[in-house]
């Protein structure tokens with residue numbers, strides 16, 4: 595791949611795994627980060643170009659777009675990975691504030707980036723470029739505890755359809771909809787057991803499962819406007 599891949603939320607967990615793996619394969623990688631994380635130094639040492647951006651802050655998004663347009667003539671791909679997983683009632687935020695934050699990070703910022711960076715994707719010297727939105731299994735089923743999160747991920751998935759139609763044939767646009775990929779450190783044994791039991795394949799697949807899906811989509815020459823479900827058969831339980 596002869597132009598960089600932009601990965602949002604690259605400082606930890608799945609975004610970090612994808613950024614590190616693509617870089618190890620010799621792909622130029624640009625990453626965004628919100629908070630200082632231990633892995634930022636490692637990414638810089640690997641040659642990953644990092645930009646600070648909180649997608650809930652409009653001026654940050656505009657500054658990121660300006661920098662990318664100024665310093666990068668082309669992009670091979672954009673992976674919209676950045677995400678906040680906020681449950682209603684589990685933070686000091688009001689429901690309105692939760693919905694605003696969810697829509698900003700999962701829909702508004704990706705919308706702004708796709709529109710502004712489409713010319714850079716079209717400039718990619720490879721035969722094709724990709725946008726990938728990482729959404730969630732909850733898009734199809736909803737979520738009673740993460741209502742705004744789920745709705746905003748559904749908006750993100752719909753962005754994939756619209757941008758697939760707008761940017762074809764130079765740019766493919768797809769979604770990856772995972773259910774459980776990686777537990778969080780604070781997850782209790784009961785929560786882990788309950789979550790694993792939701793799928794036909796009761797396992798925590800880890801970040802590589804998402805990397806495989808990203809690689810498949812970026813190597814495809816005929817898939818666009820589609821969603822890859824990574825859910826262990828949960829839809830059949």
Ligand SMILES: NC(=O)C1=CN([C@@H]2O[C@H](COP(=O)(O)OP(=O)(O)OC[C@H]3O[C@@H](n4cnc5c(N)ncnc54)[C@H](OP(=O)(O)O)[C@@H]3O)[C@@H](O)[C@H]2O)C=CC1
Nearest residue numbers: 603607608628629648649675676677678772773774775776
């Ligand atoms: N983990 C799982 O099992 C599942 C994950 N997914 C999806 O996969 C993707 C990666 O998941 P995972 O690695 O677990 O996600 P995490 O929540 O662990 O990390 C998300 C990343 O996004 C960044 N981020 C959060 N809010 C903002 C913001 N307002 N502006 C900019 N960056 C922000 C975080 O930065 P910071 O370091 O500051 O927190 C972090 O780097 C996400 O889109 C998620 O919704 C979907 C289903 C299951």
Ligand SMILES: Nc1nc2c(c(=O)[nH]1)N=C([C@H](O)[C@@H](O)CO)CN2
Nearest residue numbers: 677678679730773774775776778789
């Ligand atoms: N931004 C995030 N989104 C999601 C996370 C996460 O840790 N960060 N985790 C999940 C869960 O794994 C869920 O799929 C199963 O309990 C969902 N989204």
